[in-house]
Amino acid sequence: MVKFYLSPEITAHHAPITYILSLWGKHTGCAVTFAPTPEGALTIGTSADATFRIGGGFQPDDFRQVALSPMGMLTGTDDQPDILRTAFYLINTLQEYNAPQPDALGRFQYVNSYQHRLNVARENIVQRCFDAVSKAAGVAPRREKTQFMLSHDIDLVHRAVIEDGFNVLKKGRIDQFLAILMRAAMGRPDWLNIDQIVKIESLYDCRSVFFWIVNRGGLNADYTFHSPRMQRQFRAVTAGGSDNGLHKSISEESFEQELQKYGPGAISNRYHYLKFHLPQAYHDIEAAGLKLDASVGFAEEAGFRNNYGLPFNPYNFQTQKPFPFLEVPLHVMDRTYFQYKKFTPAAAEKDILSFFDQHRENCVLSVLWHNNFFTNYKFKGYLDLYKKILAYIRDNKLKTVSQQEIINQYSIH
Ligand SMILES: [Zn+2]
Structure with missing residues (x-):
């Protein structure tokens, strides 16, 4: 004491x-x-x-x-x-x-x-x-092995025909374009790959969290969350030992409205486009009764948006107490390298693994890989890079943690 x-x-x-x-x-x-x-x-x-x-x-x-x-x-x-x-x-x-x-x-x-x-x-x-x-x-400083929270925001499942299709056509690969088109026509578009992601992760003894958008159109999802084939993918996640959560859309709807559409069982959220404003977002998450949010990260740069490695209950200035939910900051995502930094996959790998090496203790490192970065056309190299991240976790005897484990381990509420 x-x-x-x-x-x-x-x-x-x-x-x-x-x-x-x-x-x-x-x-x-x-x-x-x-x-x-x-x-x-x-x-x-x-x-x-x-x-x-x-x-x-x-x-x-x-x-x-x-x-x-x-x-x-x-x-x-x-x-x-x-x-x-x-x-x-x-x-x-x-x-x-x-x-x-x-x-x-x-x-x-x-x-x-x-x-x-x-x-x-x-x-x-x-x-x-x-x-x-x-x-x-006069007590020993904390020196616990770093853990990982892997996650996937499901924004797009139908656009492979357009984005990957355009990519292979530019290279003159009509054969590849026809194959992409055929798989989409057969009801198995390339980016409807959530069950495959779960399988890949299980090969490395890893688990993850999938965040789903319940609103379709505009800058939101290109799929209907309640369609039978999306629901099959949704269930494949929990059947494979991973978790689901809400990916709050950028429409004006409240959490309550979106959680109604989502159905029972959501305990977590990540904001689509990481679009949120503090402190209002924290009050909204609390009002919705969620237990975990995974949004506090920079879109443009890897690393710590709050210069701390562990999940935490944010401070509520209105009640002068910690909020009841945990914030699990985001540290690494595919789009940072592809879109903002415009790194090659090899340069991204070096940057990401050196960040991991720098923080092998006292962190829950949160990694976001979108499902559309698992096909090897427009986002060529990103599937292999993700597998290197999984191999890094396995080879260093580190662990991926579930949402509930994070809540149990870190909440001060
Ligand atoms: Zn998103």
């Missing part, structure tokens, strides 16, 4: 400090208590003799004027790192709370982030803060 003492001048910040120490305690395996006197306790206050010196408030506006050090840390008046406020600010991505200059879809942009400015998207800065708390408390 580790005892902390809050100096009288900071009792107004009791709730956020309790929150961040609860996260540290949960993830380090330590019970946290607060003592009425400073004797035998780690002290938190504004004076120079406090174990943890607090340099300001914890409301989103209190962080508006702050400058992060080149290492991504907030510092106090004496240039000492402000460990607890840094962890609180980073883990909850407070830089995006009502941030200006969203992109055309209303999303926070990587180019406007401190990660971009300081080039720290690959750094697990909050873990360093938590290690500093462990050190002060």
